[in-house]
Amino acid sequence: MALRHAVLAALLDGEYSGYQLAKGFDIGVANFWHALPQQLYAELAKLETEGLITGREVVQEGRPNKRLFRVTDEGLAEMERFVARAAKPSFIRDDLLVKVQAVDGVAAGPVIEQLTERADMADAKIELLEKLLVKLRGGAGEDEFLRTGERVGPYLTCLRGLAFERESRDWCRRAAALLSERAAVERGRGRGAASARGDRPLG
């Protein structure tokens, strides 16, 4: 199974509702897993019937009631077994990289646009992650927190996410700039006949 351990790992931090997890999967937990709300609700229901988590109803005023979940002892034991198993190699699947791979054969304009958008999104996420890190380590400095703080797990995954987003942003900007420059050069040489599809004059 797959999502299940990511959900359990997220719930080790404390009690969360499906809705909160769905939001949280955009920031902290999104550094190691990605899931849609429907998936989370379904997985929470399954985990509860299997006794790995328990939910309690929380009555709210002015807004719908919610169910908060926490990991049971059985859930923790399942996590223990999961951690002891060999990890599968991670994998990336990224539409945008597929487009960059193909950029020499197709129009570069949309690729450049999408690289720029992605870089901006990375910037936004970097800001969020930096704030989250400050919050996680409380008053302490990073080295001190990592040596003596409790719950370094979430901090370490956030550090990984932050490094990833920074690399992503820098690469996107560099690739976008480069492709723009090449497109400009090509326009200069093309003089009406050349297209983005590599049919440059004389080959």
Place this chain on the structure above:
Amino acid sequence: MALRHAVLAALLDGEYSGYQLAKGFDIGVANFWHALPQQLYAELAKLETEGLITGREVVQEGRPNKRLFRVTDEGLAEMERFVARAAKPSFIRDDLLVKVQAVDGVAAGPVIEQLTERADMADAKIELLEKLLVKLRGGAGEDEFLRTGERVGPYLTCLRGLAFERESRDWCRRAAALLSERAAVERGRGRGAASARGDRPLG
């Protein structure tokens, strides 16, 4: 659809058999997509019946015959449409990060081991990617190649993959060292009673 555009992008480089793609998905193309051999054979068959690629039989001596595929004009048009569409945000799914997220609640030993293994795997991949980059740029320097070379797409995706693997390796090593140190401190304080599960003396 998903794999299909990754396969088309890979085939823009030249002719490949399913077997070669299955190997290649370990190095260059693996930087943006991950797929198993069965998936590739199935996808190639589908793409061929839809006319987006064509295969030709190549008879070999001393080994089984193979079918090499290349992208058709229709396939290129499909790629053009794909590139023009908005890209979905990329996502990571990594068992190992899930384990690190949970490390404060479970035994840290296996996590440290797996982080070390992952770092070693990253080292191996970094070597492969560096060689691939040298090969792709031929005699030229990187900046020169990126400005004037043909087919910068594959080069750019490899650069991204290389940066990713380096970050991954550094983070794994740092996290492993840190968790080892914390485990040693805990053993020193525990004197027989404390386990890895956070039940330290006096809380």
Place this chain on the structure above:
DNA sequence: GCTTCCATGTAAGAGGTTACATGATTGG
């Protein structure tokens, strides 16, 4: 003789995505 490499698949089942549904409350 055993293993590895080349080369290609099938079938079943787990997991993930897309589209759609509901209903109350707060803010512009």
Place this chain on the structure above:
DNA sequence: CCAATCATGTAACCTCTTACATGGAAGC
């Protein structure tokens, strides 16, 4: 009044993974 937020799902479909199958040639 319209949109967004909170809160939770169902159903159909697509995609991916796991397990298994085949068969010849080369290397130890």
